[in-house]
Amino acid sequence: MELEMRGKELTEYTYDLSQRIILVTQIRRVILVTASVLLVGFAVYWLIKDTPMQGFVMEWLNLIIRWAHVVVGIMWIGASFYFIFLENNLNRTDGVRDELAGNLWAIHGGGFYFLEKYKVAPKTLPKTLHWFKYEAYFTWISGFTLLTIVYYMDAKSFLIDPQIADLSVSTAIAIGVGTMIVGWLVYDGMCKSPLVKKPMLFAVIGVLLLAGVSYFLSTVFSSRAAYIHVGALIGTIMAWNVYFVIIPSQKALVKAAVLGKPLDPSLGKKAGERSLHNNYFTLPVIFIMISNHFPSTYGHEFNWIILMVLTLASAGIKHFWNLLERGERSRFILPVSIVALISLALVTSPAFEKAGDEFGEVSFQQVNEIVISRCIQCHSATPTDDQWNLAPNNVMFDTPQQIQAQAERIMVRSVRTQTMPLGNKTNMTQEERDLIRAWILQGAKVD
Ligand code: HEC
Numbered sequence: 542m543e544l545e546m547r548g549k550e551l552t553e554y555t556y557d558l559s560q561r562i563i564l565v566t567q568i569r570r571v572i573l574v575t576a577s578v579l580l581v582g583f584a585v586y587w588l589i590k591d592t593p594m595q596g597f598v599m600e601w602l603n604l605i606i607r608w609a610h611v612v613v614g615i616m617w618i619g620a621s622f623y624f625i626f627l628e629n630n631l632n633r634t635d636g637v638r639d640e641l642a643g644n645l646w647a648i649h650g651g652g653f654y655f656l657e658k659y660k661v662a663p664k665t666l667p668k669t670l671h672w673f674k675y676e677a678y679f680t681w682i683s684g685f686t687l688l689t690i691v692y693y694m695d696a697k698s699f700l701i702d703p704q705i706a707d708l709s710v711s712t713a714i715a716i717g718v719g720t721m722i723v724g725w726l727v728y729d730g731m732c733k734s735p736l737v738k739k740p741m742l743f744a745v746i747g748v749l750l751l752a753g754v755s756y757f758l759s760t761v762f763s764s765r766a767a768y769i770h771v772g773a774l775i776g777t778i779m780a781w782n783v784y785f786v787i788i789p790s791q792k793a794l795v796k797a798a799v800l801g802k803p804l805d806p807s808l809g810k811k812a813g814e815r816s817l818h819n820n821y822f823t824l825p826v827i828f829i830m831i832s833n834h835f836p837s838t839y840g841h842e843f844n845w846i847i848l849m850v851l852t853l854a855s856a857g858i859k860h861f862w863n864l865l866e867r868g869e870r871s872r873f874i875l876p877v878s879i880v881a882l883i884s885l886a887l888v889t890s891p892a893f894e895k896a897g898d899e900f901g902e903v904s905f906q907q908v909n910e911i912v913i914s915r916c917i918q919c920h921s922a923t924p925t926d927d928q929w930n931l932a933p934n935n936v937m938f939d940t941p942q943q944i945q946a947q948a949e950r951i952m953v954r955s956v957r958t959q960t961m962p963l964g965n966k967t968n969m970t971q972e973e974r975d976l977i978r979a980w981i982l983q984g985a986k987v988d
Pocket of ligand 1: 915916917918920929934936947951955961962967969
């Protein structure tokens with residue numbers, strides 16, 4: 542932050558004024574950049590809409606924004622893990638000066654680093670003070686943009702599943718965005734209520750509410766979109782914690798230091814609570830962000846329960862990890878979390894499925910007919926679908942060999958998790974799924 546106005550003559554009024562000027566300038570810049578990007582985006586979109594370029598351009602937009610989202614997300618979570626590591630490993634006793642909370646030596650990239658943490662603030666503020674906030678903001682902005690591109694601009698494919706709930710596009714988007722806003726308000730309200738003084742109760746109620754949200758979303762959205770919206774809600778809480786609570790309290794800290802005034806200790810405490818919540822959210826939210834690669838989780842009939850087990854177990858692992866860094870060891874948290882994950886995998890595994898002989902010998906011809914009527918609209922070198930004019934993920938079922946080679950994935954997507962055909966756009970029946978299943982269990986032979 543630029544602290545140009547300093548010195549004895551600085552009053553609270555002039556300080557606030559200078560801060561406001563800085564803030565307005567920053568906001569103006571952000572608005573300008575965002576508006577130009579949106580303008581260019583919309584112009585391009587109108588130019589290519591309904592042309593063969595549409596799918597292609599959307600894929601590149603998806604690529605670039607996803608890439609940026611992952612990069613800024615790594616910077617955010619990386620910095621936050623690093624500061625938790627510092628906090629857990631500070632030397633707080635050995636020759637530490639009175640004004641310090643602790644210090645720490647480290648070696649990295651061929652150099653030695655020495656770092657000191659102050660109890661409150663240094664007597665004079667340094668000229669350059671590094672803040673860590675844009676990582677969080679850009680992670681949220683890029684994440685929301687990605688959500689818009691993938692799930693909202695293409696709601697019929699990815700957001701809505703008519704077999705789950707036959708929503709209109711605008712209703713579905715309103716539910717998605719509404720979940721994030723209402724979810725934040727409820728969470729923020731809980732943090733401001735007396736509940737926050739009882740961490741155990743807070744956690745239990747928080748988890749129950751999250752389970753409720755997961756269940757609700759699994760009854761309105763496609764299974765994949767339900768997962769990603771739970772992630773979007775958690776990510777929103779994390780980023781807005783930074784924007785609405787953590788950064789303002791740091792600004793108050795800096796202001797008190799500049800003006801030489803005592804600091805309201807409740808501010809630091811509030812920021813600390815939010816940071817702690819963010820810390821436990823990290824592992825679950827990262828799983829959800831990569832969950833669309835794992836249809837056996839989101840595509841399962843009890844997908845919301847699976848999500849809650851994964852959330853609790855990964856938060857448990859994070860808890861163990863925090864304790865470990867502080868030199869404490871808990872005997873049961875890690876084993877319980879790992880056993881929970883393994884049991885989850887076992888319970889949802891196909892090991893106990895029935896044999897697949899209910900139809901007798903299924904011929905490749907029968908399977909090929911199903912694939913032709915339900916899949917190759919999209920999965921072909923020459924797709925006929927109105928939307929997918931390139932084979933999705935380059936998966937094509939034009940030849941017997943292609944179908945055979947993909948048998949395992951076909952089993953996962955169209956039988957076990959029923960996440961294909963996309964949104965069941967081609968109206969595949971349960972009997973067809975069972976036939977494909979039997980054929981694969983019989984060895985996926987092409988005669
Ligand atoms: C309306 C278009 C559409 C139809 C019809 C469709 N798919 Fe897909 N398929 C997609 C899209 C889009 C993806 C990529 C996104 C995803 O993985 O969810 C995909 C991905 C897949 C994948 C995953 C590829 C990978 O990288 O793991 C498999 C397997 C698959 N489809 C099988 C099928 C089968 C089998 C059918 C027919 C029963 C089918 N699809 C029908 C659009 C379609």
